[in-house]
Amino acid sequence: MPDKIAFLPPKKSVLDRRDIIVADLSDLLPKGCLVSEPRGLVPFETDAFIAYRNVPLAVALPETTAQVAAILKYCSRYDIPVVPRGAGTSLSGGAIPQSDAVVIGLSKLSRILDVDYANRTATVQAGVTNLNISEAVSADGYFYAPDPSSQLACTIGGNIGMNSGGAHCLKYGVTTNNLLGVKLVLFDGTIIDLGGKALDAPGLDLLGLVCGSEGQLGIVTEATVRLIAKPEGARPVLFGFQSSEEAGSCVAEIIGTGIIPVAIEFMDKPAIEICEAFAHAGYPMDVEALLIVEVEGSEAEMDAMLASIIAIAGRHGVSTIRESQSANEAALIWKGRKSAFGATGRIADYICMDGTVPLSQLSYVLRKTGEIVARHGLRVANVFHAGDGNMHPLILYNINDPEDAARAEEAGNEILKLCVDAGGCLTGEHGVGIEKRDLMLHQFAQVDLDQQMTVRAAFDPHWIMNPSKVFPLEGRPAA
Amino acid sequence: MPDKIAFLPPKKSVLDRRDIIVADLSDLLPKGCLVSEPRGLVPFETDAFIAYRNVPLAVALPETTAQVAAILKYCSRYDIPVVPRGAGTSLSGGAIPQSDAVVIGLSKLSRILDVDYANRTATVQAGVTNLNISEAVSADGYFYAPDPSSQLACTIGGNIGMNSGGAHCLKYGVTTNNLLGVKLVLFDGTIIDLGGKALDAPGLDLLGLVCGSEGQLGIVTEATVRLIAKPEGARPVLFGFQSSEEAGSCVAEIIGTGIIPVAIEFMDKPAIEICEAFAHAGYPMDVEALLIVEVEGSEAEMDAMLASIIAIAGRHGVSTIRESQSANEAALIWKGRKSAFGATGRIADYICMDGTVPLSQLSYVLRKTGEIVARHGLRVANVFHAGDGNMHPLILYNINDPEDAARAEEAGNEILKLCVDAGGCLTGEHGVGIEKRDLMLHQFAQVDLDQQMTVRAAFDPHWIMNPSKVFPLEGRPAA
Incomplete structure (x- = not known):
C-alpha cells in the first residue's frame, strides 16, 4: 500500500516552523500537555487501521474546551493541519496523522459532567470511554446503547466522529440516534452548542451533520447522550444453519416481518472456529453459519418474540437452536462475538x-x-x-x-x-477515513461529493481539519 | 400582526419583469402547469398559519423532477425568490409566499414509485400525502410511522421540510428517523441523490441536514421512507387526573422508567371539553387532565406494559382508568384527539x-x-x-x-x-417558518445562527430559497 498517495503532501511552511509552533503551542497549554519529543510521539503514529504511520508534528493534550479553542485558533491562523484523536481505535485510519499535523488528543477531557435520570440524559466530556458511560449509570438501571466492540477503549468523541454502531444498534440505533447535543469548537476557535436535552431543535440540524463528520467540521469537547433503561431481561439465542445463504435469508425474513430483536449477529464457519478457539463460548461446531439473536423484555415478551423467530428460522432450514440458560452463558456468547477481531488477530x-x-x-x-x-x-x-x-x-x-x-x-x-x-454503502459504522476515501467516487457522483465538500468548506474554509481523510484527494475545490 | 415586518422587501427588479418571467416559466412547463391569473393565485396566498397572506408572482406546478430543476435554474439565474409548497398545511407559515416569489407546488408529483417489502422501504414522489403511503401498504401489513394530525392532506415533501412528527412518534421517531433517502434539486437546478435503502451512508449526513430545512436547501422531489410492520394489536387507554401537574409528573415517570409506549397524548380540561363535544369520543368529563396512552404488541405484551403504566399512574393520583374495549372504541379515542385542532377552530x-x-x-x-x-x-x-x-x-x-x-x-x-x-426549544414538529423566526435569537447565540446560515449559504449562496423564513431578517450575512 505505501506506494499509494495516502496523505496530502506535507506543507514545507509548517515543517520549517516546527520549533516555533511547538513553543507557541506550549504556551497555550498547561505543563505536560504538549508532546513533541520523538519517543513521546510514537503512540500517535497510527491507529487500529495500522496500514499507515506518520510521526505528527506535535501532540496537544488539552484539559479544557478553552484550550482546544486556543489551539484551533492558533492552527487556523498559521494554516497548520489538525488531526483530532480519541483513543486511536479507528478501523479506517481516521486518527492516523499526517507529518505536518498537530494531533489534538482528547484523552484528558475524561469527566462525566452530568447525569439526569429525569430526562434520561448524560453529559460527558469527549474523552470519556463508551463503556464508562454505561458503567456510571448501571447501578441505577440505565445504559448507553451504542456498543462498538472496542467500547472498553474507544471514546464518545471518536464515536461521534465515526457515527459508531455496535451489536445492539439494531434496536437502539447508532450514535446519531442516541446523541442529543454537543459542544463544538470550530476551526477558528469559535465555540458553539448544538442540540440539547429536548426533542429536535429549530433551524438546520447541524448536530446530525457533525455526527459522522470524522473530525472535519470541528472538535467535539462535550456530548449529551440519551440513556436507556435496562430491560427486565435479555436472552441471546444461537441459531445454526448448514449454509450462509439460509442464515442470510432468515435474517431478511425476520426483519421483513417487522420483528426487531436487540441484536442479530452473524458468524460464518471460519469466524465460529476462530472465536470458539479463543473464547470457548459454546458455539455449535457442526454448522456453516450461526446467528446470535438477542431478545429482551419480560419473560413473556421474550417468549413471544422468540416463538415468532423460531418459526421463521424453521422455514430457512435451521439445524440447531440453543437458548442461553444463565447469565453466565449469555455473557460467554457475547464474549465470543465481541472478541472476534482480537481472536482473528491471533491467527x-x-x-x-x-x-x-x-x-x-x-x-x-x-x-x-x-x-x-x-x-x-x-x-x-x-x-x-x-x-x-x-x-x-x-x-x-x-x-x-x-x-x-x-x-x-x-x-x-x-x-x-x-x-x-447491491444498493448498499461503503461504511456502516467504521467511517471512511483513509481506507475508503478513494472509493467515495464509486459511492457518489462528483456532483454529490461537490455538495458535501461545499458544506465541509462552510465549516473549515481552508481544509485544516483532518484534511487527508474522507474526500478523494483529487477533485477537491482549490482551497 | 401586520405592522411587523414579516417578509423581505419585494425585489423591484423581479416585480417589474413579472410578465416576462411568467412567459419564460410557461415555456419551461407543460400546458396548464403555470398559474398566473389573480383568481388562480388565491389558494396559494397563505397556509394553515393564516396570520399573513401575499399574492405570489406565479405558481408553478411541475410534473417531473426535470421541470423542477428547470424552474430553479431559471429562478436562480434571474435572482427570483422561490417558495416550495406541499399541501399548504404548515402551522408556522412555512409555505406563505412573498409577493415577488414563484411558488413551486409539488402536488402533481403524486406517484408512489416503488414499494420494497424485503427492505421495508417505499419510494414516493414529494407530493404524495402522508396517509397515502400507509394506505398503499396497509393491506400487506405495513405503515409509515410519522402521523401528523393533518396526515390526510399533508405531503411527504412538506413533512420532510418541517421534520414533522405526530402522536405515534414517541416510539417510532419523527420524519428524520424514518427517512432513508431523497432526490434533491439544488438552487441552480443541479439534481443530487442523498441516502438510499441501506443503513447510514459515508461522508457528511446531508440527508439529515435537508430534513427540517424548510425548503431552504433545495426542493425534494422524491423520498425513500422506512415502512414499519403493523403490530399484532394496539390498545389506547385513558388515564384521568385531577390536576395537570399530576398527569405531567406521571408522564415523566413513565418515560424516566424507560417504558416507551407508542403514544402518550395529553389533554387538559378545556381540550377534553372541546374534543368531546365534537367527536363524542367517550372521554371522562370529571377530570382536569387526560392521558391517552397507547401500547401495542401481542395481548401478553400489552398486558405487561399496561400493568407497569397503571402502577406508575397510581403513584400520581390517577382517578380514572379506561381501556378501549373494541377497535371501534379505540378509533373513537383517536378521532377525538386528532380532531382537536379542527374542533377548537369551531369555537x-x-x-x-x-x-x-x-x-x-x-x-x-x-x-x-x-x-x-x-x-x-x-x-x-x-x-x-x-x-x-x-x-x-x-x-x-x-x-x-x-x-x-x-x-x-x-x-x-x-x-x-x-x-x-426550561431547557427546551421553539419547535418540536411544526417548524420555524415565519411564526418563530424572530424568536430564534432567544434559542440560539448569534454565533450558532451564523454557523447555520453559513451552511445554508453553502446550498443557496444568494438566498433565493424560501428566504423570508427561519432566520431573523436582521443579522444575516450580506448576500
Whole structure:
C-alpha cells in the first residue's frame, strides 16, 4: 500500500516552523500537555487501521474546551493541519496523522459532567470511554446503547466522529440516534452548542451533520447522550444453519416481518472456529453459519418474540437452536462475538471491511464475497451485524508479504464496490477515513461529493481539519 | 400582526419583469402547469398559519423532477425568490409566499414509485400525502410511522421540510428517523441523490441536514421512507387526573422508567371539553387532565406494559382508568384527539404553539403557561404529545380583534421563551417558518445562527430559497 498517495503532501511552511509552533503551542497549554519529543510521539503514529504511520508534528493534550479553542485558533491562523484523536481505535485510519499535523488528543477531557435520570440524559466530556458511560449509570438501571466492540477503549468523541454502531444498534440505533447535543469548537476557535436535552431543535440540524463528520467540521469537547433503561431481561439465542445463504435469508425474513430483536449477529464457519478457539463460548461446531439473536423484555415478551423467530428460522432450514440458560452463558456468547477481531488477530493479519447492504441482498453479497476472496487466493471470515445489513468480512492475509497485502486490499475494494452496487454503502459504522476515501467516487457522483465538500468548506474554509481523510484527494475545490 | 415586518422587501427588479418571467416559466412547463391569473393565485396566498397572506408572482406546478430543476435554474439565474409548497398545511407559515416569489407546488408529483417489502422501504414522489403511503401498504401489513394530525392532506415533501412528527412518534421517531433517502434539486437546478435503502451512508449526513430545512436547501422531489410492520394489536387507554401537574409528573415517570409506549397524548380540561363535544369520543368529563396512552404488541405484551403504566399512574393520583374495549372504541379515542385542532377552530380562533421541553419540566411549564395566558386575559387549551415533551398550547382569541390578536401573539412568544428557558426549544414538529423566526435569537447565540446560515449559504449562496423564513431578517450575512 505505501506506494499509494495516502496523505496530502506535507506543507514545507509548517515543517520549517516546527520549533516555533511547538513553543507557541506550549504556551497555550498547561505543563505536560504538549508532546513533541520523538519517543513521546510514537503512540500517535497510527491507529487500529495500522496500514499507515506518520510521526505528527506535535501532540496537544488539552484539559479544557478553552484550550482546544486556543489551539484551533492558533492552527487556523498559521494554516497548520489538525488531526483530532480519541483513543486511536479507528478501523479506517481516521486518527492516523499526517507529518505536518498537530494531533489534538482528547484523552484528558475524561469527566462525566452530568447525569439526569429525569430526562434520561448524560453529559460527558469527549474523552470519556463508551463503556464508562454505561458503567456510571448501571447501578441505577440505565445504559448507553451504542456498543462498538472496542467500547472498553474507544471514546464518545471518536464515536461521534465515526457515527459508531455496535451489536445492539439494531434496536437502539447508532450514535446519531442516541446523541442529543454537543459542544463544538470550530476551526477558528469559535465555540458553539448544538442540540440539547429536548426533542429536535429549530433551524438546520447541524448536530446530525457533525455526527459522522470524522473530525472535519470541528472538535467535539462535550456530548449529551440519551440513556436507556435496562430491560427486565435479555436472552441471546444461537441459531445454526448448514449454509450462509439460509442464515442470510432468515435474517431478511425476520426483519421483513417487522420483528426487531436487540441484536442479530452473524458468524460464518471460519469466524465460529476462530472465536470458539479463543473464547470457548459454546458455539455449535457442526454448522456453516450461526446467528446470535438477542431478545429482551419480560419473560413473556421474550417468549413471544422468540416463538415468532423460531418459526421463521424453521422455514430457512435451521439445524440447531440453543437458548442461553444463565447469565453466565449469555455473557460467554457475547464474549465470543465481541472478541472476534482480537481472536482473528491471533491467527492472521486481517483487514476488516464495513460495507452495508439492503437485507434482501445479504445472501447474494455473502456468496460473492466468498468468490472474490477465493479468486485472490485468500481466506475470509464473516462476523457482523446482520440485522442492520452491516457486513464485516475479515480478509486474512500476511502483512509482511507485500503481494499478499496488495491482494487483500484489492479484494477489499472489490467487496466494497459489490456492496455499493447491491444498493448498499461503503461504511456502516467504521467511517471512511483513509481506507475508503478513494472509493467515495464509486459511492457518489462528483456532483454529490461537490455538495458535501461545499458544506465541509462552510465549516473549515481552508481544509485544516483532518484534511487527508474522507474526500478523494483529487477533485477537491482549490482551497 | 401586520405592522411587523414579516417578509423581505419585494425585489423591484423581479416585480417589474413579472410578465416576462411568467412567459419564460410557461415555456419551461407543460400546458396548464403555470398559474398566473389573480383568481388562480388565491389558494396559494397563505397556509394553515393564516396570520399573513401575499399574492405570489406565479405558481408553478411541475410534473417531473426535470421541470423542477428547470424552474430553479431559471429562478436562480434571474435572482427570483422561490417558495416550495406541499399541501399548504404548515402551522408556522412555512409555505406563505412573498409577493415577488414563484411558488413551486409539488402536488402533481403524486406517484408512489416503488414499494420494497424485503427492505421495508417505499419510494414516493414529494407530493404524495402522508396517509397515502400507509394506505398503499396497509393491506400487506405495513405503515409509515410519522402521523401528523393533518396526515390526510399533508405531503411527504412538506413533512420532510418541517421534520414533522405526530402522536405515534414517541416510539417510532419523527420524519428524520424514518427517512432513508431523497432526490434533491439544488438552487441552480443541479439534481443530487442523498441516502438510499441501506443503513447510514459515508461522508457528511446531508440527508439529515435537508430534513427540517424548510425548503431552504433545495426542493425534494422524491423520498425513500422506512415502512414499519403493523403490530399484532394496539390498545389506547385513558388515564384521568385531577390536576395537570399530576398527569405531567406521571408522564415523566413513565418515560424516566424507560417504558416507551407508542403514544402518550395529553389533554387538559378545556381540550377534553372541546374534543368531546365534537367527536363524542367517550372521554371522562370529571377530570382536569387526560392521558391517552397507547401500547401495542401481542395481548401478553400489552398486558405487561399496561400493568407497569397503571402502577406508575397510581403513584400520581390517577382517578380514572379506561381501556378501549373494541377497535371501534379505540378509533373513537383517536378521532377525538386528532380532531382537536379542527374542533377548537369551531369555537374560537387560535394559535397553536409547538414548544418542546425536557420531561422533567412538563408540570412546571404547564402551570406557567396557564399563568401567562391568564395574565393576557385569554384562554388556553392544551393538547399535545406528552411523551416527547412536545407541547401544543392552543391560545384562543378573536382574529378580528387586533388587540386580542396582539395579546395572543405576545402570550405565545412568552410561552415559547418559557420553553427555551426550561431547557427546551421553539419547535418540536411544526417548524420555524415565519411564526418563530424572530424568536430564534432567544434559542440560539448569534454565533450558532451564523454557523447555520453559513451552511445554508453553502446550498443557496444568494438566498433565493424560501428566504423570508427561519432566520431573523436582521443579522444575516450580506448576500
